[in-house]
Amino acid sequence: MDVMMRLILAQGMLGLNNGVFYAMLSLGLAVIFGMLNVVNFAHGALYMLGAFVALILSSYLGPWIGLDALHLGFWPALIIAPIVVGCFGMLIERTMLRWLYKFDPIYGLLLTFGIALVLQGLFSNYFNSAGTPYPAQPESLRGVVHLGFMVFPKYRLFAILFSIVVCFLTWFVIERTRLGATLRAGVENPELVQAFGINVPRMITLTFGFGTGLAGLAGVLAAPIYSVSPLMGANIIIVVFAVVVIGGMGSILGAITAGLALGLIEGMTKVFYAPAANTVIFFLMVIVLLIRPAGLFGRQN
Amino acid sequence: MAEPAATTTSEAGEALLSVRDLNAYYGESHVLHGIDFDLRKGEVVTLLGRNGAGRTTTLRAMLGLVDRRSGSVKVRGHEIIDLPTHRIAHLGLLGYCPEERGIFASLSVEENLMLPPTLGEGGMSVEEIYRMFPNLEEVRHRTGMRISGGEQQMLAIARILRTGARLLLLDEITEGLAPVIVKTLGRMIGDLKQRGFTIILVEQNFRFASRLADRHYVIEHGKVVDRIDGTDLENSMERLNRYLSV
Numbered sequence: 287m288d289v290m291m292r293l294i295l296a297q298g299m300l301g302l303n304n305g306v307f308y309a310m311l312s313l314g315l316a317v318i319f320g321m322l323n324v325v326n327f328a329h330g331a332l333y334m335l336g337a338f339v340a341l342i343l344s345s346y347l348g349p350w351i352g353l354d355a356l357h358l359g360f361w362p363a364l365i366i367a368p369i370v371v372g373c374f375g376m377l378i379e380r381t382m383l384r385w386l387y388k389f390d391p392i393y394g395l396l397l398t399f400g401i402a403l404v405l406q407g408l409f410s411n412y413f414n415s416a417g418t419p420y421p422a423q424p425e426s427l428r429g430v431v432h433l434g435f436m437v438f439p440k441y442r443l444f445a446i447l448f449s450i451v452v453c454f455l456t457w458f459v460i461e462r463t464r465l466g467a468t469l470r471a472g473v474e475n476p477e478l479v480q481a482f483g484i485n486v487p488r489m490i491t492l493t494f495g496f497g498t499g500l501a502g503l504a505g506v507l508a509a510p511i512y513s514v515s516p517l518m519g520a521n522i523i524i525v526v527f528a529v530v531v532i533g534g535m536g537s538i539l540g541a542i543t544a545g546l547a548l549g550l551i552e553g554m555t556k557v558f559y560a561p562a563a564n565t566v567i568f569f570l571m572v573i574v575l576l577i578r579p580a581g582l583f584g585r586q587n
Numbered sequence: 588m589a590e591p592a593a594t595t596t597s598e599a600g601e602a603l604l605s606v607r608d609l610n611a612y613y614g615e616s617h618v619l620h621g622i623d624f625d626l627r628k629g630e631v632v633t634l635l636g637r638n639g640a641g642r643t644t645t646l647r648a649m650l651g652l653v654d655r656r657s658g659s660v661k662v663r664g665h666e667i668i669d670l671p672t673h674r675i676a677h678l679g680l681l682g683y684c685p686e687e688r689g690i691f692a693s694l695s696v697e698e699n700l701m702l703p704p705t706l707g708e709g710g711m712s713v714e715e716i717y718r719m720f721p722n723l724e725e726v727r728h729r730t731g732m733r734i735s736g737g738e739q740q741m742l743a744i745a746r747i748l749r750t751g752a753r754l755l756l757l758d759e760i761t762e763g764l765a766p767v768i769v770k771t772l773g774r775m776i777g778d779l780k781q782r783g784f785t786i787i788l789v790e791q792n793f794r795f796a797s798r799l800a801d802r803h804y805v806i807e808h809g810k811v812v813d814r815i816d817g818t819d820l821e822n823s824m825e826r827l828n829r830y831l832s833v
């Protein structure tokens with residue numbers, strides 16, 4: 287294999303690695319936007335929160351409660367952190383967001399933006415803004431895999447596969463199951479779904495909890511790769527919003543596909559014209575907005 | 588009991604629904620001004636009236652789909668006027684078929700059919716439903732918007748028969764449909780009556796249900812202005828036509 291080909295494949299893998307995080311985050315945003323018509327600006331902060339929950343479980347919780355030997359590692363965090371973040375999300379929906387549905391969607395956006403700033407400020411106060419390495423990467427996922435064209439960290443490969451499975455399952459549940467049909471119906475005509483005897487407000491709370499839980503899950507997955515920092519959410523969320531716009535607001539398939547594809551495109555740009563790697567997604571966003579304002583997978587109307 | 592309607596309730600059958608002094612508002616506009624009517628188990632009753640009389644709003648107010656309501660709605664002994672919408676169908680075993688049919692475009696026909704949750708026992712099985720509406724089985728994989736108006740109407744009714752609902756609220760099910768289909772729907776209502784369903788039909792045209800209905804309530808300006816027994820229909824034709832003429 288020639289050098290160029292190797293370089294392309296290698297950057298492709300790294301791009302895919304970023305792409306799965308874009309996909310998971312924009313998927314959560316799409317689920318929330320589809321069901322609640324709220325642009326969740328707190329999504330990045332909740333991703334950060336997920337990473338911090340993982341960090342706290344491994345390094346801080348034990349000392350805080352006087353059990354110095356207690357370190358909850360990666361696998362427990364992979365389950366606990368999304369639940370914690372999801373419950374936090376449901377609390378936000380129940381106590382704050384719920385009262386804003388009858389007003390312009392801009393108020394939901396402003397509220398979640400405020401929550402994002404509060405969370406970021408809070409964590410910046412207590413943790414190193416430059417980032418803290420996550421110490422509890424599982425033993426079984428250390429080391430590298432030989433892919434033929436490159437050696438690739440085992441953990442990153444796990445993160446890619448795991449995220450793709452999560453994205454697929456989410457798509458499957460929403461598009462192919464009875465529960466998903468109920469959600470889609472609730473989006474289309476909540477009144478009638480209520481009249482049939484379904485508790486739509488509770489469904490909305492759970493959906494928000496699920497969407498924010500996905501952000502938390504992405505945060506845990508990111509912790510061993512990037513360092514855990516109060517600003518990690520703010521950095522990635524701008525890109526994720528561009529991904530959502532390109533995929534089409536509220537489109538499940540659009541969010542997943544655009545997330546993966548744009549990660550790859552970002553990687554390729556590094557090969558062919560590295561200076562543009564950080565801006566290529568925004569450039570594409572502008573083009574998509576001009577040609578298909580509702581996004582590639584959004585319903586144009 | 589002071590209300591004349593309440594006396595008939597004790598005559599035969601078991602009072603299934605009684606609506607008293609039902610008032611309803613959309614925002615500031617006061618749409619229902621004290622609706623009263625009753626149904627016994629197994630009866631078919633129509634709510635007749637001109638466009639804008641308040642028939643749809645009567646059904647919606649029963650289900651809690653208006654901005655504000657007052658009065659009393661008792662179904663199977665439960666007062667439901669203060670309950671949240673999603674509990675009403677369960678307590679009252681209510682099945683609602685809205686005027687605009689409410690077929691979900693993002694769902695397939697089969698998903699539409701399976702959407703309403705089971706309320707009680709004795710709902711029709713999917714096989715039974717497909718036997719009753721063979722057309723629906725043929726189009727079951729299409730999305731809700733890619734079927735004919737008649738099929739949409741059948742689907743809107745079929746999906747509440749699956750749930751075990753015993754009291755059906757059917758809003759203008761014949762509106763805009765070809766005479767053949769209207770005839771089929773008429774036969775279906777007769778069939779459902781035979782199976783013991785209790786049915787409220789909102790109609791503009793009393794002819795559709797004239798042979799099936801036990802009673803007709805005429806609604807005008809958010810009030811019940813007349814009540815005609817099914818057996819009395821022949822003698823009341825002129826009166827009814829006056830109410831419904833435009």
Ligand SMILES: Nc1ncnc2c1ncn2[C@@H]1O[C@H](COP(=O)(O)OP(=O)(O)O)[C@@H](O)[C@H]1O
Pocket residue numbers: 613616618636637638639640641642643644645
């Ligand atoms: N969503 C609404 N907001 C405000 N007014 C409404 C609404 N729906 C119906 N109305 C008004 O309530 C009155 C009764 O309407 P409706 O119950 O739909 O009549 P019907 O079903 O007998 O034709 C009409 O004057 C109509 O304009």
Ligand SMILES: [Mg+2]
Pocket residue numbers: 639642643644686759
């Ligand atoms: Mg009407």
